[in-house]
Every structure is written in structure tokens, then in C-alpha cells.
Amino acid sequence: MSRRPTTARRPADGGSIPFVGSFHPKSRPSPILSVGLVIVGALLVVGYIYHGSGGRYDLEAFNRLEGGSCAVEILSALPFLKKAYGDGMKKVLHVGSDTCSVVSNLLKEDDTEAWGIEPYELDDVDGNCKSLVRKGLVRAADIKFSLPYRAKSFSIAIVSDALDYLSPKYLNKTLPELARVAADGVVMFSGYPGQQRAKMPELSKFGRPAKFRSSSWWVRFFVQSNLEENEAAIKKFEQAAAKKSYKPACQVFHLKAYH
Structure with a gap:
């Protein structure tokens, strides 16, 4: 499961951080990025369950998740x-x-x-x-x-x-x-x-x-x-x-x- 990225507070003096002015404070992540994060999270879960030689399922890990x-x-x-x-x-x-x-x-x-x-x-x-x-x-x-x-x-x-x-x-x-x-x-x-x-x-x-x-x-x-x-x-x-x-x-x- 992907976590919603936390929006950092913009400092008063934008010049102290390089390129800070290029980010709009109200901009939202694109739908493609959100979908990508969900896919990566799903792959990590599958990788956690499905591991080991011969591709055998780790039943204990599966049941912990379930x-x-x-x-x-x-x-x-x-x-x-x-x-x-x-x-x-x-x-x-x-x-x-x-x-x-x-x-x-x-x-x-x-x-x-x-x-x-x-x-x-x-x-x-x-x-x-x-x-x-x-x-x-x-x-x-x-x-x-x-x-x-x-x-x-x-x-x-x-x-x-x-x-x-x-x-x-x-x-x-x-x-x-x-x-x-x-x-x-x-x-x-x-x-x-x-x-x-x-x-x-x-x-x-x-x-x-x-x-x-x-x-x-x-x-x-x-x-x-x-x-x-x-x-x-x-x-x-x-x-x-x-x-x-x-x-x-x-x-x-x-x-x-x-x-």
C-alpha cells in the first residue's frame, strides 16, 4: 500500500533552497505516479510472499498478511x-x-x-x-x-x-x-x-x-x-x-x- 506523500511547508525565503521556486505549493501528483506507486507496493507484497528456491510459497508469511x-x-x-x-x-x-x-x-x-x-x-x-x-x-x-x-x-x-x-x-x-x-x-x-x-x-x-x-x-x-x-x-x-x-x-x- 503506498503512503500519501507529505507536502512539505515552503520556507519563507525560497532562495535558500535551489529550485524551490519551480514547485507549485498546490500541485498534486499525477495519476500515473499514483498508479505506479500502487503497482510497486503490490510487487513488494508479492515478493515478500513468493520467495525461496523453486518458487514455493511461504505459507506463514502469507497468513501473517491475511x-x-x-x-x-x-x-x-x-x-x-x-x-x-x-x-x-x-x-x-x-x-x-x-x-x-x-x-x-x-x-x-x-x-x-x-x-x-x-x-x-x-x-x-x-x-x-x-x-x-x-x-x-x-x-x-x-x-x-x-x-x-x-x-x-x-x-x-x-x-x-x-x-x-x-x-x-x-x-x-x-x-x-x-x-x-x-x-x-x-x-x-x-x-x-x-x-x-x-x-x-x-x-x-x-x-x-x-x-x-x-x-x-x-x-x-x-x-x-x-x-x-x-x-x-x-x-x-x-x-x-x-x-x-x-x-x-x-x-x-x-x-x-x-x-
């Missing part, structure tokens, strides 16, 4: 999730927006199978996402109701950028469903209170703005819903993260599966 995403945080936390769950990371279900990107990255990991659920219709997706849908690895489903999987179909379920949009009424259905289909537990990524809210296009998809809750709110909700936090996984995750000085940009909760 307001942030807990889906990106999953990729940052992946090494520590592996430390916490070990073999439990071999068969993963991701639920939330940008699930095609998450599933694609998970499939690059050795010995990892991954599936994804988008909480709204898959519109205007890229070729990679269409391929995942054709293979049956990604599907759209209303997460406010029963998930289309049998109990313990996956080792672990990871949810991001979805629960913040649900009211407690539907959270009471969605979180137990995730605990039902995951054998080794649920990892939940949620925004911090005060974080930037969703962009307008996302509001139409979810039907309501995000409501970021505090960790104490979530803990009370877990207790009321008979969902038990996975203390062993929490300890392993935090120890691994501390060794690398990793601090998540989103809240991370670990819940036990239903047995």
Missing part, C-alpha cells in the same frame, strides 16, 4: 506433535479450513496417512485440492453433526480454524464426535482472545464471526462435556517445544479419546 491461521500453526507444531504421540501420528484426520494444504503436507511425512474434512463446501479450489477430493482423502461435511466415520477410524484427530465459529450447543456435539473417531486423542488449535477476527469471505462460509475463548473457558467446557485432557501428551508436547523455544501462535489443547 490475518493468521491455526492451520499454518499445525505445520510448525508437527515435530512436537510427533514427540507427543509417536505412532499416533501415522493415521491423521484434520478438520478445518485449509485442510487440503494440511493434508498435502502431512502426506509428505514418512509413514503418515492423512484425511481431511472442510466444514463448508469446497468452492474455487486448486488442482491439488481437487485431486485429494477425487481420491477420497478430503471431503466437505457439516461438523455440527455426526462425522461420517466409524469409531477409532484414525489414530489422532486435529482440528483448527473451525471450533471458534461454533456455539457451545454445537461444540457439545462436534468435540465428542472427534473424540469418538480418534483412537489416541484429539489435538485442538484455537485462537487467542483478542486475535484478529475472520475476513469477510470466511464469515459467509461459517455463518458467524469467530469467538476466541480463553484457555480457562475451554477447560471448564471440557469438564462440563466429560472430555478429559491428555496430561501425558501435554507434558511431552511442552517438553519438546521448550527444547526448541517454540511458542505456538494459537492455543493448543490435547484431549483423550473415548474408550
